[in-house]
Amino acid sequence: MLNVAMLSKWHVHADDYARQASENENISIKIVWDENEERGKKWAEKLDVPFEADLLKVLQNPEIDAVIVDTPTNLHKEIIILAAKHKKHVFTEKVLAFTVQDCDEIFSAIKENNVKLMVSLPRLTEDYYIFAQETIDKGLLGRLTSIRCRLAHNGAVPFEGNPTGWLPGHFFHKEECGGGSFIDLGAHPIYLTNRLAGPVKAVTARLQNTLGYEVDDNAVAVIEYESGALGTLETGFLSNGSPFQLELYGTEGTLLIEDHSIRVKSKQLGDGWIIPEQIPESLQSPMVQWVNNIVGNIEPSITDEDIRNLTLINQAASLSNEQKRRVVTTEITNIRQQA
Incomplete structure (x- = not known):
């Protein structure tokens, strides 16, 4: 215990x-x-x-x-x-x-x-992520050329009695949070696409303060991967009814995930869209994996690399937004080496 x-x-x-x-x-x-x-x-x-x-x-x-x-x-x-x-x-x-x-x-x-x-990077344990990873690994998409992931909600939209929406007010304190929608909710698109598309070469981000908060409430980042693929990450606290979307495009096929709906098209699977009859089971939650690592020395599926690369993209995105330019990830690495 x-x-x-x-x-x-x-x-x-x-x-x-x-x-x-x-x-x-x-x-x-x-x-x-x-x-x-x-x-x-x-x-x-x-x-x-x-x-x-x-x-x-x-x-x-x-x-x-x-x-x-x-x-x-x-x-x-x-x-x-x-x-x-x-x-x-x-x-x-x-x-x-x-x-x-x-x-x-x-x-x-x-x-x-x-x-x-x-x-806690919970979406790396979800069944749709595992299906997406298997689809790539099987080569059904050919060479991955584009990836898009969107996760947004309306947590910062004011309503009567709640001037900062349903999110707690301290979520808009830059000193405590380090940022707004991108560092928090945008974390999920970041770590998902990091896994699916591989090492990142450069980041260009725009973190908007649409409603005048101290931190961003709406954000988009364009990611350049070492493979040559491009990524688009979208997040925000100002979207009512926005579904979770994960889209992968390759030379041989396309995979579209919207909330719990999955469909795939691949030259290798014939014409037309296919809705999978069965998808893999989800992995154990991050907390269960943590406990199993402690009591049973069972290695978790979520790794230090996942954790570190999440911060890497956030750090690059913050610098890109601040300086209004494209940031190569080796700049962040060089900062670390010089420190």
């Missing part, structure tokens, strides 16, 4: 992770810490566990085996490294950190202290 501390309810997914932990027979939630004491006390009461205002006391507690981190993103590096130094396994919300250099420092601390890290 893993005794777990919940570190902050800042992120909107914190309740989801508490539920997943409560439903996992290998996890027992023992304590809550929050940088916002009032919020933390309420959450601890809801979870029926003690609240501890001193983070060090939580991490020094020998009965705590692991932590689930949902703090502001700008606290990730400090808290995760501190947790690792106290020999606590770490599950955390995306993104891991704002820079590739910070990611590498976190990875080093995790490795040095022989603990397990998992960042």
Whole structure:
């Protein structure tokens, strides 16, 4: 049994992770810490566990085996490294950190202290992603030439009594979040297309502040892959009813995914669209994979490379938007090497 501390309810997914932990027979939630004491006390009461205002006391507690981190993103590096130094396994919300250099420092601390890290990249475990990956691997699309992924919602659209929409107001604080829609919701298109299209050569991004927030609420990035393929990533907090879309185009075929609808066309499969009768089963969730890695030493499907490349694209996109230019990913690598 893993005794777990919940570190902050800042992120909107914190309740989801508490539920997943409560439903996992290998996890027992023992304590809550929050940088916002009032919020933390309420959450601890809801979870029926003690609240501890001193983070060090939580991490020094020998009965705590692991932590689930949902703090502001700008606290990730400090808290995760501190947790690792106290020999606590770490599950955390995306993104891991704002820079590739910070990611590498976190990875080093995790490795040095022989603990397990998992960042929640859940769409890499979904059945449609696995089907898309298998379609590419089987060569049904030929050479991949274009990929497009869109994920957007209306979380920042104001309505009566909610001037920032249904998202919490702190989701628009740049210091805490590092950005807006692209770094948060756009993470899913980023890590999905990273996996499907391969290494990225360059990024050109436009992160719009449409409604005047401190961070972007609408964003598009054009991605150039080392393979020669092009990618278009779209996200935003201003779209009502926008479906999730993942589109792959190649020299031999096309794969279109919209929410739960999948259809494929390939020269190798004959004429016309085919709706697959069966698709692969989803993999275990990131949290289950994390637990299995800790208790059974079973390697997770989500890797450090997935985690690091998510930050790489975000860092390049932020620089591209700031300087209004195309950013080659080796620029980010060079920043890391010079530091």
